[in-house]
Amino acid sequence: MRFSGLRVLKEGLTGNRGWTPHWRDPEPKSEYDILIIGGGGHGLSTAYYLARKHGLRNIAVLEKGYIGGGNVGRNTTIVRANYFLPGNSEFYSHSLKLWEGLEQDLNYNVMHSQRGIINLFHSDGQRDAAARRGNAMINQGDDAELLDRDGVRRFAPYLDFENLRFPIYGGLYHKRGGTARHDAVAWGYARGADSRGVDLIQNCEVTGIDIEGGAVQGVQTTRGAIRASKVGIVVAGRSSQVAAMAGMRLPVESHVLQAFVTEGLKPVVDQVITFGMGHFYISQSDKGGLVFGGDIDMYASYAARGNLPAVEHVMEAGMALMPMIGKAKVLRSWGGIMDMTPDGSPIIDRTGIEGLFLNCGWNYGGFKAVPASGDCFAHLMATGRPHPVATGFRLDRFRTGHGILDEEGTGAQHNLH
Numbered sequence: 001m002r003f004s005g006l007r008v009l010k011e012g013l014t015g016n017r018g019w020t021p022h023w024r025d026p027e028p029k030s031e032y033d034i035l036i037i038g039g040g041g042h043g044l045s046t047a048y049y050l051a052r053k054h055g056l057r058n059i060a061v062l063e064k065g066y067i068g069g070g071n072v073g074r075n076t077t078i079v080r081a082n083y084f085l086p087g088n089s090e091f092y093s094h095s096l097k098l099w100e101g102l103e104q105d106l107n108y109n110v111m112h113s114q115r116g117i118i119n120l121f122h123s124d125g126q127r128d129a130a131a132r133r134g135n136a137m138i139n140q141g142d143d144a145e146l147l148d149r150d151g152v153r154r155f156a157p158y159l160d161f162e163n164l165r166f167p168i169y170g171g172l173y174h175k176r177g178g179t180a181r182h183d184a185v186a187w188g189y190a191r192g193a194d195s196r197g198v199d200l201i202q203n204c205e206v207t208g209i210d211i212e213g214g215a216v217q218g219v220q221t222t223r224g225a226i227r228a229s230k231v232g233i234v235v236a237g238r239s240s241q242v243a244a245m246a247g248m249r250l251p252v253e254s255h256v257l258q259a260f261v262t263e264g265l266k267p268v269v270d271q272v273i274t275f276g277m278g279h280f281y282i283s284q285s286d287k288g289g290l291v292f293g294g295d296i297d298m299y300a301s302y303a304a305r306g307n308l309p310a311v312e313h314v315m316e317a318g319m320a321l322m323p324m325i326g327k328a329k330v331l332r333s334w335g336g337i338m339d340m341t342p343d344g345s346p347i348i349d350r351t352g353i354e355g356l357f358l359n360c361g362w363n364y365g366g367f368k369a370v371p372a373s374g375d376c377f378a379h380l381m382a383t384g385r386p387h388p389v390a391t392g393f394r395l396d397r398f399r400t401g402h403g404i405l406d407e408e409g410t411g412a413q414h415n416l417h
């Protein structure tokens with residue numbers, strides 16, 4: 001089933017009876033060539049690119065819940081390529097390029113909106129850092145523009161420019177950044193993988209990983225044992241638990257990150273805005289809700305719900321930046337489990353077990369990475385070699401200390417990244 005304007009018109013005129021399910025609901029087979037554990041954004045995009053770019057078909061994605069029920073469907077949807085360090089910047093640049101062609105590639109409307117991102121700065125020192133980051137982005141081939149205070153005011157007149165503690169000096173404008181509809185991204189990749197023969201097995205929790213003679217043999221699941229000579233672990237916040245099934249202890253801590261959405265308002269926040277003096281970012285959804293978030297909850301947890309001090313912190317930052325937000329009613333908040341690494345950068349690598357591969361450590365920023373992560377992980381699993389834009393995401397950097405990608409310069413503290 002392909003989507004097109006003509007098809008939408010035809011279905012609209014004939015009672016919408018011609019639409020078919022987006023993907024099948026197959027029974028798991030006893031053996032596949034490749035198993036992907038985790039049906040989130042990264043697992044689904046990996047399966048999609050394995051099928052589309054490498055022509056592999058005998059693949060299953062094993063998801064313990066339902067497709068799109070994890071972080072991929074519960075984030076603040078910011079998509080950007082404004083990274084500073086070599087190792088990260090080429091990867092996110094690659095990801096943004098994939099985003100730009102994604103809807104045509106998937107034949108699916110993921111509502112990718114390049115509305116621009118403005119990272120505010122509030123001191124001369126922050127302006128210098130923003131200029132440096134902008135130059136790195138331009139060197140990488142991405143876009144960046146340094147705005148002064150009036151430049152920001154033209155985009156976002158509702159901000160509190162004269163705040164005595166945090167006056168706004170300007171912002172780094174990344175025009176190609178923006179947002180996308182999170183669950184549509186999961187659905188689009190799921191549909192694309194399914195149509196190429198990948199089995200998406202929902203309600204199928206992996207409970208064990210079978211290893212013999214140092215090589216992976218398959219997995220145990222709540223729907224029986226499944227054999228495969230290649231297995232990819234792509235379970236985001238649950239990475240440490242699933243890797244432990246293979247006897248591995250990962251350099252990952254799991255923390256909760258919350259987000260909030262208000263009642264629907266008339267259009268007011270046209271770009272994505274980030275505060276430079278606290279962790280706060282905001283955009284407005286197409287339904288009108290203000291969507292915003294801040295810091296993680298600062299203690300390790302697997303509970304996908306947040307605590308009140310983090311709520312207070314986010315609201316304070318919002319009020320300092322744009323006092324008008326105090327009049328909006330928050331409709332709901334939610335939390336997801338972040339897989340935080342010591343340097344804030346991800347891991348896409350083999351493991352010490354033959355045939356077992358690892359994709360994790362996405363911290364706060366894994367949604368924007370979904371296309372490149374899937375592309376690079378599929379490349380690694382299919383060819384055995386790292387993709388050229390993902391050579392830095394090695395697992396052993398946390399053992400050797402070489403190649404640490406500390407984008408924020410906050411050191412080896414998971415909860416500060």
Ligand SMILES: Cc1cc2nc3c(=O)[nH]c(=O)nc-3n(C[C@H](O)[C@H](O)[C@H](O)COP(=O)(O)OP(=O)(O)OC[C@H]3O[C@@H](n4cnc5c(N)ncnc54)[C@H](O)[C@@H]3O)c2cc1C
Pocket residue numbers: 037038039040041042043062063064065066068069070071072073074075076077078079204205206207234235236237238242257258259293334335336337362363364365366367368369
């Ligand atoms: C509130 C919030 C805001 C965020 N905002 C942004 C943002 O603005 N921009 C951005 O780039 N990133 C953002 N992120 C981060 C981003 O959402 C995550 O990094 C990314 O979604 C994680 O990868 P995933 O999509 O594969 O994870 P998930 O969707 O969580 O997928 C992992 C899947 O693995 C499954 N699983 C776990 N254990 C097992 C098992 N044993 N067997 C089978 N399946 C299993 C889970 O059920 C889950 O579906 C945010 C996250 C949160 C929570």
